[in-house]
Amino acid sequence: GENVEQHPSTLSVQEGDSAVIKCTYSDSASNYFPWYKQELGKRPQLIIDIRSNVGEKKDQRIAVTLNKTAKHFSLHITETQPEDSAVYFCAASPMNDYKLSFGAGTTVTVRA
Amino acid sequence: SAVISQKPSRDICQRGTSLTIQCQVDSQVTMMFWYRQQPGQSLTLIATANQGSEATYESGFVIDKFPISRPNLTFSTLTVSNMSPEDSSIYLCSVAKSAGANVLTFGAGSRLTVL
Numbered sequence: 001g002e003n004v005e006q007h008p009s010t011l012s013v014q015e016g017d018s019a020v021i022k023c024t025y026s027d028s029a030s031n032y033f034p035w036y037k038q039e040l041g042k043r044p045q046l047i048i049d050i051r052s053n054v055g056e057k058k059d060q061r062i063a064v065t066l067n068k069t070a071k072h073f074s075l076h077i078t079e080t081q082p083e084d085s086a087v088y089f090c091a092a093s094p095m096n097d098y099k100l101s102f103g104a105g106t107t108v109t110v111r112a
Numbered sequence: 113s114a115v116i117s118q119k120p121s122r123d124i125c126q127r128g129t130s131l132t133i134q135c136q137v138d139s140q141v142t143m144m145f146w147y148r149q150q151p152g153q154s155l156t157l158i159a160t161a162n163q164g165s166e167a168t169y170e171s172g173f174v175i176d177k178f179p180i181s182r183p184n185l186t187f188s189t190l191t192v193s194n195m196s197p198e199d200s201s202i203y204l205c206s207v208a209k210s211a212g213a214n215v216l217t218f219g220a221g222s223r224l225t226v227l
Contacts, residue, residue: 043218043220044155044204045218046215046216098208098214099160100214103154105153
């Protein structure tokens with residue numbers, strides 16, 4: 001099955017700086033890569049996703065890049081704010097398979 | 113996106129007992145899943161809840177321990193049977209609204225503590 005590795009496990013950044021989280025996956029059939037944000041005590045919420053037919057997608061301060069050849073994808077958060085502090089999970093799944101394999105998570109702390 | 117209601121939101125249970133968690137969605141959905149999130153850990157898929165048939169379990173999870181029902185396209189239950197302290201986790205229902213769309217929405221979770 002799919003194996004998703006996520007790094008780093010913790011990330012501390014100064015407010016206003018950028019944060020980057022990287023994930024690698026093992027199954028070349030995977031073609032859907034979402035990112036979820038989970039605030040303390042809350043449910044995971046989808047913040048951005050990308051499919052294998054594109055290499056990059058942006059939504060305001062958040063962007064995701066995908067390198068299918070190398071089987072890795074990354075989340076970029078620019079101009080970080082205290083409300084960006086949360087645990088971020090990457091995930092992967094093959095086309096037409098709804099089952100997501102999640103990375104271990106990255107705890108992001110934005111220092112004011 | 114779909115609105116998911118899960119209950120109970122939390123419970124404290126005694127070893128050896130069983131607890132059933134309910135997941136209600138405000139609209140019909142194609143796929144429903146149950147995930148487990150152990151303290152400080154990632155999300156692990158327990159099973160896919162199939163409407164009108166037996167659930168499909170992932171490796172390491174069995175029906176006797178985690179029986180699942182899905183009588184219709186908006187409702188599912190997960191039972192955690194014969195609980196032990198190792199079952200202390202957050203159990204999350206998630207749904208995919210339509211065919212061809214992998215996008216999952218999660219419920220708020222049910223936090224179980226087993227003493």
